[in-house]
Amino acid sequence: xxxxxxxxxxxxxxxxxxxxxxxxxxxxxxxxxxxxxxxxxxxxxxxxxxxxxxxxxxxxxxxxxxxxxxxxxxxxxxxxxxxxxxxxxxxxxxxxxxxxxxxxxxxxxxxxxxxxxxxxxxxxxxxxxxxxxxxxxxxxxxxxxxxxxxxxxxxxxxxxxxxxxxxxxxxxxxxxxxxxxxxxxxxxxxxxxxxxxxxxxxxxxxxxxxxxxxxxxxxxxxxxxxxxxxxxxxxxxxxxxxxxxxxxxxxxxxxxxxxxxxxxxxxxxxxxxxxxxxxxxxxxxxxx
Amino acid sequence: xxxxxxxxxxxxxxxxxxxxxxxxxxxxxxxxxxxxxxxxxxxxxxxxxxxxxxxxxxxxxxxxxxxxxxxxxxxxxxxxxxxxxxxxxxxxxxxxxxxxxxxxxxxxxxxxxxxxxxxxxxxxxxxxxxxxxxxxxxxxxxxxxxxxxxxxxxxxxxxxxxxxxxxxxxxxxxxxxxxxxxxxxxxxxxxxxxxxxxxxxxxxxxxxxxxxxxxxxxxxxxxxxxxxxxxxxxxxxxxxxxxxxxxxxxxxxxxxxxxxxxxxxxxxxxxxxxxxxxxxxxxxxxxxxxxxxxxxxxxxxxxxxxxxxxxxxxxxxxxxxxxxxxxxxxxxxxxxxxxxxxxxxxxxxxxxxxxxxxxxxxxxxxxxxxxxxxxxxxxxxxxxxxxxxxxxxxxxxxxxxxxxxxxxxxxxxxxxxxxxxxxxxxxxxxxxx
Numbered sequence: 060x061x062x063x064x065x066x067x068x069x070x071x072x073x074x075x076x077x078x079x080x081x082x083x084x085x086x087x088x089x090x091x092x093x094x095x096x097x098x099x100x101x102x103x104x105x106x107x108x109x110x111x112x113x114x115x116x117x118x119x120x121x122x123x124x125x126x127x128x129x130x131x132x133x134x135x136x137x138x139x140x141x142x143x144x145x146x147x148x149x150x151x152x153x154x155x156x157x158x159x160x161x162x163x164x165x166x167x168x169x170x171x172x173x174x175x176x177x178x179x180x181x182x183x184x185x186x187x188x189x190x191x192x193x194x195x196x197x198x199x200x201x202x203x204x205x206x207x208x209x210x211x212x213x214x215x216x217x218x219x220x221x222x223x224x225x226x227x228x229x230x231x232x233x234x235x236x237x238x239x240x241x242x243x244x245x246x247x248x249x250x251x252x253x254x255x256x257x258x259x260x261x262x263x264x265x266x267x268x269x270x271x272x273x274x275x276x277x278x279x280x281x282x283x284x285x286x287x288x289x290x291x292x293x294x295x296x297x298x299x300x301x302x303x304x305x306x307x308x309x310x311x312x313x314x315x316x317x318x319x320x321x322x323x324x325x326x327x328x329x330x331x332x333x334x335x336x337x338x339x340x341x342x343x344x345x346x347x
Numbered sequence: 348x349x350x351x352x353x354x355x356x357x358x359x360x361x362x363x364x365x366x367x368x369x370x371x372x373x374x375x376x377x378x379x380x381x382x383x384x385x386x387x388x389x390x391x392x393x394x395x396x397x398x399x400x401x402x403x404x405x406x407x408x409x410x411x412x413x414x415x416x417x418x419x420x421x422x423x424x425x426x427x428x429x430x431x432x433x434x435x436x437x438x439x440x441x442x443x444x445x446x447x448x449x450x451x452x453x454x455x456x457x458x459x460x461x462x463x464x465x466x467x468x469x470x471x472x473x474x475x476x477x478x479x480x481x482x483x484x485x486x487x488x489x490x491x492x493x494x495x496x497x498x499x500x501x502x503x504x505x506x507x508x509x510x511x512x513x514x515x516x517x518x519x520x521x522x523x524x525x526x527x528x529x530x531x532x533x534x535x536x537x538x539x540x541x542x543x544x545x546x547x548x549x550x551x552x553x554x555x556x557x558x559x560x561x562x563x564x565x566x567x568x569x570x571x572x573x574x575x576x577x578x579x580x581x582x583x584x585x586x587x588x589x590x591x592x593x594x595x596x597x598x599x600x601x602x603x604x605x606x607x608x609x610x611x612x613x614x615x616x617x618x619x620x621x622x623x624x625x626x627x628x629x630x631x632x633x634x635x636x637x638x639x640x641x642x643x644x645x646x647x648x649x650x651x652x653x654x655x656x657x658x659x660x661x662x663x664x665x666x667x668x669x670x671x672x673x674x675x676x677x678x679x680x681x682x683x684x685x686x687x688x689x690x691x692x693x694x695x696x697x698x699x700x701x702x703x704x705x706x707x708x709x710x711x712x713x714x715x716x717x718x719x720x721x722x723x724x725x726x727x728x729x730x731x732x733x734x735x736x737x738x739x740x741x742x743x744x745x746x747x748x749x750x751x752x753x754x755x756x757x758x759x760x761x762x763x764x765x766x767x768x769x770x771x772x773x774x775x776x777x778x779x780x
Binding site: 066067068069070071074077078079080109110111112113114115116117118120121124 | 380382383384385453556558678679682683685686688689726727757758762771772773774775
């Protein structure tokens, strides 16, 4: 019969560690004890031990009651009207959107976000089908949702494979551009305008990332992020205008170009001033 | 006429299996609040001196259920309330799993029964869904089952008031809902404020640490402090929790819920739920407390709350509440019960400490049993629960918790007892031990 030297409690025969503090049981040679009979049979998790906890069950029940009542009230009020379909499916959609985080067993940003987007896309397609046989606008909207998913989810899922995530994002954006182009065939602007603009934007973002990585001037601050972000957006849209006119001039994007370049220069000036200030502060410090 | 009679006596069921048994007042909260992390189950188990024979145990179970039709029931959902209805399925015994107090309500292998009889090596364990009975009723059921089990093996078991013999006739008291009998319109007790709660990463399953304590040393220790063993347990637990709270730099009161069996207090008996709870509370904002001060406060608080007038107020509050919401359909009540249990129940306690008391059985039967254990299921708010049971010269004290790796409270508690000179032997189902 062993005792724990730290806790002072008696342990089961054959115990290897103290259950209270984890201290190992060390017995002299030849004094090892046979283990007592096992406490329990195999370690299993039964299906009835899974399920929702109490708060989630309550939220589910409340949502179910409200949905049923709302559907019945709306149904009785306007059901003869063929347009009753729209508010009724809207209520159902609201219930689904509310219940997704309640019902997902281990909720995470990725799972909930993905399911919410799928639910929204299904709703859009259903409404579109009800209103007309042409699915164009619901496909554009669903494609936009897919684009948001591609831009937001891969960086989380592929934290250790950043380049693969970036590649997926680039492919996703190109796919979205081609989808829009395909849905509006007479124009065919993706190759002429969409892709060059996107490539320009990527190049600008790449330059900014290189500046961050190499710490050119100084470490980036919030000002750098904001100014560079706005600058890239303005210049990219301006570049779109340029590409639209097959690089023979611009029509409406002059203010954007001015704004983008001004922001870029301002950002350089601020970073430069900061660099100078840091330099002198460091010198003052050394002298002190 | 017959129909009218049935309705008026719905809280006192006939001894034969009934098709409608209204849940008693303290049971109504358990079915709607049952969920993952909230099984509302407790376990009483016995370690025998010989290996359990499952077939004999199953026969004994069938015999006991023929004698106790109240336990041969399943839970049904009515329009206004849940209720119990007779269960025609044959009962079975199961090999014990690794987790005491696993969920019962959604275990299909039980065929609707609200208890699970299981065996493993020398142990016979019964997990009860709390809506069926409380610790007192569960103890009677287990002892009656064991008595029948030994009888089937040829042992002679003497008659005892704590054991229901299978050859005896069913009595009315066995299935009486005593809360409605005791109800008088009285002012309600004061509300209890929120308490300190343990925090940590919850495991999917419960983990327990079971300890065997020497009864004589416990008696000596409690005699030194001038309190009962239960008050000593509660005080040491409060002290450990206060120390933990201080480390976490929190200042909410530590409140322990101590269930009180009402049978000896009111000198009434039933197999259904008949217990209320006392709350012992120490507020750390009033300054540091020594163990002696805690014991004194806990002793006084317990004495006040054991007074029948105070208990009558609690019964009055509970029964009035039941009557107020009686006309609301069950599907509307259910979610609100779930939310209100947190606000009005579990929020008020840091942990529960239930003591089954000393289990006394005839000498012929006592010679065949090694020890009894009592387990409570923790829940998401009260992630640590403890329960004690005494038998012969031992007291078993079990901590059951959803914290898989944090055993600081258990360690503090048992180390304090060791320092008082109480011998403690521990074992656990925790991984790695």
